[in-house]
Amino acid sequence: MSSADVAARVFRQLEPEDIRVLATIEVDLSRHRFVPEPDIIRLSGLAEKEVKYRLERLSGFGLLYRWIGPYVGYALNMAGYDCLALNALVKAGILESLGKPLGVGKESDVYDALTQSGERVAVKFHRLGRISFRQTRRLRGYLFDRRHASWLYQSRLAAEREMEALKLVYPCGVSVPKPIGHNRHVVVMGIIEGDCLFRITELPSPEEILDEILENVRRAYIGAGVIHGDLSEFNVIINPDWHILIIDWPQYVRVSHPNAEMLLKRDLSNILKFFRRKYGLIRELEETLNYIKRP
Numbered sequence: 001m002s003s004a005d006v007a008a009r010v011f012r013q014l015e016p017e018d019i020r021v022l023a024t025i026e027v028d029l030s031r032h033r034f035v036p037e038p039d040i041i042r043l044s045g046l047a048e049k050e051v052k053y054r055l056e057r058l059s060g061f062g063l064l065y066r067w068i069g070p071y072v073g074y075a076l077n078m079a080g081y082d083c084l085a086l087n088a089l090v091k092a093g094i095l096e097s098l099g100k101p102l103g104v105g106k107e108s109d110v111y112d113a114l115t116q117s118g119e120r121v122a123v124k125f126h127r128l129g130r131i132s133f134r135q136t137r138r139l140r141g142y143l144f145d146r147r148h149a150s151w152l153y154q155s156r157l158a159a160e161r162e163m164e165a166l167k168l169v170y171p172c173g174v175s176v177p178k179p180i181g182h183n184r185h186v187v188v189m190g191i192i193e194g195d196c197l198f199r200i201t202e203l204p205s206p207e208e209i210l211d212e213i214l215e216n217v218r219r220a221y222i223g224a225g226v227i228h229g230d231l232s233e234f235n236v237i238i239n240p241d242w243h244i245l246i247i248d249w250p251q252y253v254r255v256s257h258p259n260a261e262m263l264l265k266r267d268l269s270n271i272l273k274f275f276r277r278k279y280g281l282i283r284e285l286e287e288t289l290n291y292i293k294r295p
């Protein structure tokens with residue numbers, strides 16, 4: 001069961017005091033590997049008895065990791081972090097409920113969800129520096145500390161970057177999911193249908209698909225000044241009308257970035273190689289590069 005499954009299952013049962021305790025631990029994790037119980041009591045502003053009850057409850061839900069060493073301390077696990085983000089998105093009037101998994105990527109879990117106006121959307125939980133609960137049990141000391149602090153930070157950063165990219169390219173008419181909202185490591189976006197380009201066995205008109213991908217790369221480049229940075233057949237979706245969508249934008253760079261040229265070349269070369277290998281379509285990289293950059 002993924003951490004989002006755990007979060008989806010329990011998060012409706014969470015009461016304001018539970019959220020308060022989770023948020024207190026989140027804030028204090030910047031100072032501690034495991035936040036000592038007395039700190040949670042002091043910083044939460046709740047009574048000791050209340051905090052102890054909440055810690056027990058949250059651990060039972062599988063949202064906290066309890067550490068027993070020279071002192072007793074707590075850390076959030078991913079499901080706990082998921083609950084904080086979901087709670088914020090519900091409070092912000094963006095989400096109503098979380099549904100079923102849509103896809104598991106190498107660095108994310110994507111779920112369908114409903115907004116408060118009943119619209120179906122996609123919710124992407126970024127999971128960088130993914131580290132399993134079993135592993136956290138084994139890892140102690142500084143190793144754990146650094147990894148732990150970094151999955152929180154890296155996952156949040158990835159979501160922020162992806163949201164930024166979508167907000168830059170979507171208004172320029174680049175074919176991407178519509179950006180809807182964001183909190184912590186979670187991005188809410190328009191839901192799309194279709195299959196990954198690499199998974200499709202036969203395209204009816206591969207040349208048109210390739211042209212459409214390049215047209216969108218160009219629109220992002222010229223219109224928004226953005227380069228995807230992780231473009232490949234794994235991040236192109238073919239929808240049921242045989243049109244394309246480009247997903248997975250956290251690695252984007254602006255055209256002014258020192259590595260912009262190199263990343264654009266790599267993006268294009270990934271796509272060209274795929275079409276050459278699978279469909280025998282031959283396009284020169286330099287020529288394609290000129291097409292993308294021509295104002």
Ligand SMILES: Nc1ncnc2c1ncn2[C@@H]1O[C@H](COP(=O)(O)OP(=O)(O)O)[C@@H](O)[C@H]1O
Nearest residue numbers: 102103105106107108110122177190191192248
């Ligand atoms: N907006 C969306 N609507 C529906 N499914 C999506 C959406 N975004 C991603 N997915 C599904 O989740 C998978 C992983 O998404 P992706 O953004 O590529 O993340 P990762 O960084 O983990 O590769 C995709 O291959 C796709 O199946």
Ligand SMILES: [Mg+2]
Nearest residue numbers: 105234235248
């Ligand atoms: Mg991907």
